[in-house]
Amino acid sequence: MNKEITLRLSGDIEKCVPAGTPFFEVVKMLGQSKDTVGVLVNGLEKDLSAMAEEDAKLELLTVDSPEGLEIYRHTSAHVMAQAVKEIFPSTKITIGPVIKDGFYYDYDFERPFTPEDLVLIEKKMKEIIKRRLPISRIELTKEEAIALFKKRDEPYKVELIEDGLTEPITAYQQGDFIDLCRGPHLPSTGKLKAIKLLSTGGAYWRGDEKNKMLQRIYGTSFSSHLALDAHLKKLEEIKKRDHRRLGKDLDLFSTSDQIGAGLILWHPKGAIMRKVIEDFWRDEHLKADYDFVATPHMAKRELWEQSGHLSFYKENMYEGIDVDGIPYQIKPMNCPFHIMIYKSKLRSYRDLPLRWSELGTVYRYERSGALHGLMRVRGFTQDDAHIFCCPDQIEPEILKVLDFTTHVLGTFGFKDYEIYLSTRPEKYVGSLDRWQQATAALESALKQKGIAYEIDPGEGVFYGPKIDMKIKDSLGRSWQCTTIQVDFNLPERFGMTYRGDDGKAHQPIMIHRALLGSIERFFGVLIEHYAGAFPTWLAPVQTKVIPITEHHQEYANLLQKKLRDVGIRSEVDHRNEKMGLKIREAQLQKIPYMLIVGDKEIAEQSVSVRQRSGVNTTVPLDLCITQIKEEIALKRAV
């Protein structure tokens, strides 16, 4: 007779069961067997088939919880692997983890999987689900595990085990399929409901490009077809918002084979938006007590040696410019130039902090496969600034930057952030003292702001700790834009000093910061965030004047002039086309206001306003202009 043990559940519920009772029995007693996919025993994930051995805190994991969904998807990945093995028995299985929004599994197979293969595999998966195969956990010693996977001719699994897995090694079996896996898993393949294979791609074994290229299949699964459909719909929406697509449709930017990969051509409509962004940026920097500097696009190789870029950033730098026999290189960063300005004269502690900003265009080598629209390019403009200060100014300056950042990003419509504090990495320069001081200053600033943040241990730059901010867009995706980095290294390397109140030379601290990151990338994020339907203050064409017939052109021109006189960007559609077509095209161009004028409007000096939303009103001409003007002045979001 087993002794009774007590399982404590949430809400002070206690359940006593004999030791050795499997959790699925416990779950059944609790009447929760339908939705439960696993359990947390004292915070550790366990299979439903595991036994309750001793007194413990018990939590039930449903597929609606993040952990439960992980279990569900991990089993989905196993079912996919089983399906692949059944269709293509020569395939070797490798690893198949759960990722955000789904799962993947990497296979060693003689050729890439085709979309037709995916259809077959998905069909087979559904069949395996229908078989309702029980999934069982097997515990093995290292030798047993190696023997098992050698016998099954799965060399990748053997390698993983030999590479230092600790006993007990666990595997999961469903039907004839056995996979090395930590688990936990669903009790049966029959528990899976909505599953979809999405795409294929190459992936290196263990993520190392020196290793063999494997064939990866991505998929996702949900506990209901409704949830799956909603997810697929979101993927569609993401595709529709693709900034490369919209960039072309809205005539904002392009690239050209003849110019080169990763180099952006800004068309008039993109460039006017860029001007608006940059004007706003400059105005706000002036208000925030920054000064502007401007620096060249290249410098002698020697400068980059002194800055250390040629030792730690060489692979991202372009070289090969020869000026009268002296080697020059295009700049990948602006900092050395700002330092040279600092060093152009003696600085006093009374001068600090110095805040110097520049929209500085830099060029960095990116691997051809990494290039992506505006998000990853080889030439871009950083909204850069360097703050030179003494050590005890770090914290107030960081506070100021944080306030400034939320103000600037907020104006663009980004109100949600994820914030990371990255601390000292293994390879670093500078004294531990300084690291501690700077890290404490960053942390204290974040705490004072009451901002929630996560610590990214060891992810700081070698020259100092940093704060990274990711903005969340309208689809909930996050984008890294803002970075605020403390630097002890460059002031040291360049022998920067200021005269302190003691009359002695001291070394300033340098804070690098970019709020938008790069104008190109930020622009790409803006496009996707708004799906091209920009707030009026940003829209390249703010108003489209649409005369109904040729007879109304004069009035249309007058209206356009009035709009332009108060700084509203306006175009007139003079074409000999019907109004319906003109509206359609203005709508597709996502122009905020269509101003339609005909006989009626001329008679009463009014304008028929069709908003992008489809709302129609007729208002007196002057009122219409004032209202739009006000909306732009307030940078109102739509």
Place this chain on the structure above:
RNA sequence: GCCCUUGUAGCUCAGUCGGUAGAGCACAUCCUUGGUAAGGAUGAGGUCACCGGUUCAAAUCCGGUCAAGGGCUCCA
């Protein structure tokens, strides 16, 4: 960089077995003068990404280059 896919008119894309290039949209001209998401006709527009090879003949087959797209981070 590596693996896979793609590259045909300004855009989106057809083009079969290798036989010498097509549509819609956009553009131009004309007709139409209109009331809130596509009026009609006619016309112009191509070194089929580039280089080389096979062939009587290449957009099509082969090799290379360039560019674009997906993947290469979230470890059994």
